[in-house]
Amino acid sequence: MAILPKVLYKFNAIPIKIPTTFLVEIDKTIRKFIWNNKRPRIAKTMLSRKCESGGIAIPDFKLYYRAIVTKTAWYWYQNRRVDQWYRIEDTVTNPQNYNYLIFDKGAKSMQWRKDSIFNKWCWENWKSICIKMKLNPFLSPCTKVNSKWIKELDIKSETWRLIEEKVGYDLHTVGSGSKFLNRTPIAQELTTRINNWDLLKLKSFLSTKETIREINREPTSWEQIFTPHTSDRALISRVYKELKKLDNKITNNPINKWAKDLNRHFSEEDIQSINKYMKKCSTSLAVREMQIKTTLRYHLTPVRLAAIKKSNNNKCWRGCGEKGTLVHCWWDCKLVRPIWKAVWRFLGKLGMEPPFDPAIALLGLFPEDLKRACYRDTATSMFIAAQFTIARLWNQPRCPSIDEWIKKMWHLYTMEYYAALKNDKIMEFAGKWMALEQIMLSEASQSLKNKYQMSSLI
Numbered sequence: 001m002a003i004l005p006k007v008l009y010k011f012n013a014i015p016i017k018i019p020t021t022f023l024v025e026i027d028k029t030i031r032k033f034i035w036n037n038k039r040p041r042i043a044k045t046m047l048s049r050k051c052e053s054g055g056i057a058i059p060d061f062k063l064y065y066r067a068i069v070t071k072t073a074w075y076w077y078q079n080r081r082v083d084q085w086y087r088i089e090d091t092v093t094n095p096q097n098y099n100y101l102i103f104d105k106g107a108k109s110m111q112w113r114k115d116s117i118f119n120k121w122c123w124e125n126w127k128s129i130c131i132k133m134k135l136n137p138f139l140s141p142c143t144k145v146n147s148k149w150i151k152e153l154d155i156k157s158e159t160w161r162l163i164e165e166k167v168g169y170d171l172h173t174v175g176s177g178s179k180f181l182n183r184t185p186i187a188q189e190l191t192t193r194i195n196n197w198d199l200l201k202l203k204s205f206l207s208t209k210e211t212i213r214e215i216n217r218e219p220t221s222w223e224q225i226f227t228p229h230t231s232d233r234a235l236i237s238r239v240y241k242e243l244k245k246l247d248n249k250i251t252n253n254p255i256n257k258w259a260k261d262l263n264r265h266f267s268e269e270d271i272q273s274i275n276k277y278m279k280k281c282s283t284s285l286a287v288r289e290m291q292i293k294t295t296l297r298y299h300l301t302p303v304r305l306a307a308i309k310k311s312n313n314n315k316c317w318r319g320c321g322e323k324g325t326l327v328h329c330w331w332d333c334k335l336v337r338p339i340w341k342a343v344w345r346f347l348g349k350l351g352m353e354p355p356f357d358p359a360i361a362l363l364g365l366f367p368e369d370l371k372r373a374c375y376r377d378t379a380t381s382m383f384i385a386a387q388f389t390i391a392r393l394w395n396q397p398r399c400p401s402i403d404e405w406i407k408k409m410w411h412l413y414t415m416e417y418y419a420a421l422k423n424d425k426i427m428e429f430a431g432k433w434m435a436l437e438q439i440m441l442s443e444a445s446q447s448l449k450n451k452y453q454m455s456s457l458i
């Protein structure tokens with residue numbers, strides 16, 4: 001989506017609080033565009049999934065916005081000593097004041113400035129994200145110690161300023177234990193310059209076990225998320241993914257719906273193999289699209305439509321008089337049955353005799369003994385062609401004919417033939433289709449054969 005980079009740029013460039021209404025408006029516009037001003041047909045949560053799982057990966061702008069705020073907070077913290085951050089601040093403002101914000105309980109005594117990049121809402125946003133993620137909002141590992149020891153030890157501000165100038169602010173850089181003010185020649189020189197009494201106090205404090213533990217503790221989860229990433233974009237995506245994990249609402253899982261409608265339970269292994277079947281990449285994109293449309297997305301069956309439109313008409317579209325549930329429309333309807341019977345007849349000719357089960361035809365869930373059958377892929381193409389034939393004639397009060405089904409299969413067959421020619425995979429192709437080609441040629445009516453000039457390609 002080309003709109004995403006633009007929006008990200010906007011979020012990044014304008015350091016003001018963006019109202020929720022703005023984000024809602026973007027969402028609305030996008031949905032209008034996708035559905036061409038008509039009523040949405042697929043839930044937003046489904047569309048926001050990855051392409052392989054049946055969505056089109058629509059970004060969640062609110063989360064992206066939060067990701068950017070998080071990134072800003074992190075950069076602000078990282079570059080807090082760098083000039084670029086100070087330039088737009090009031091020159092009188094001591095930049096170190098801000099340190100307390102993240103170091104300490106934060107922000108309570110802060111005098112917020114309107115034109116600051118890291119402002120109050122930014123901080124609050126950051127805090128709420130941290131709370132949601134159950135993370136410590138304080139970025140620095142030695143924060144709490146920091147303020148406490150300044151107050152309790154009653155160190156002269158003069159001393160502190162000297163340390164700050166020479167070695168920095170964090171306890172990390174001051175050094176702890178035997179390393180206290182020992183790291184660089186400058187630091188060693190410093191020890192001679194600061195007040196002896198202060199030095200003693202500092203040294204004893206920084207040598208206690210407790211302090212050392214605080215300083216040398218493991219990096220926070222935030223640090224782990226941020227540190228390996230250098231580019232801006234990667235960082236935003238990383239944070240976005242983290243936030244998305246949190247936001248993962250329980251969405252309509254198509255497999256659960258199928259399980260419910262078929263009135264049975266799928267084991268973990270079954271679900272895995274169904275998922276694999278549904279995401280299986282066919283050589284042709286068109287086939288894949290059919291597969292996704294027919295099985296992965298939940299269809300607007302008469303029952304669902306009746307619920308949406310609040311009408312009482314939930315009868316099967318083909319006019320058989322039955323209730324139009326998912327399984328009815330695809331399998332149970334007496335106007336659909338004959339085509340599946342034909343599919344099973346063809347399977348028999350290929351030497352496979354699976355039970356007459358909708359889970360096999362619609363979800364690709366083969367019984368154990370047929371899982372490694374050599375004509376499995378051939379059978380899959382047969383199922384897809386049958387599903388597509390059924391879907392195409394969805395509202396006609398008649399049964400899809402075998403000729404129509406064969407026509408669709410022949411279409412798939414030729415598409416895969418040309419793909420195989422192009423990719424030099426003709427042997428694989430022949431293995432898959434040879435037997436079925438013979439069956440199709442023997443079962444198709446003469447008129448169909450004449451019309452489409454069906455003749456052996458292999």
Ligand SMILES: [Zn+2]
Nearest residue numbers: 316318320333
């Ligand atoms: Zn029906």
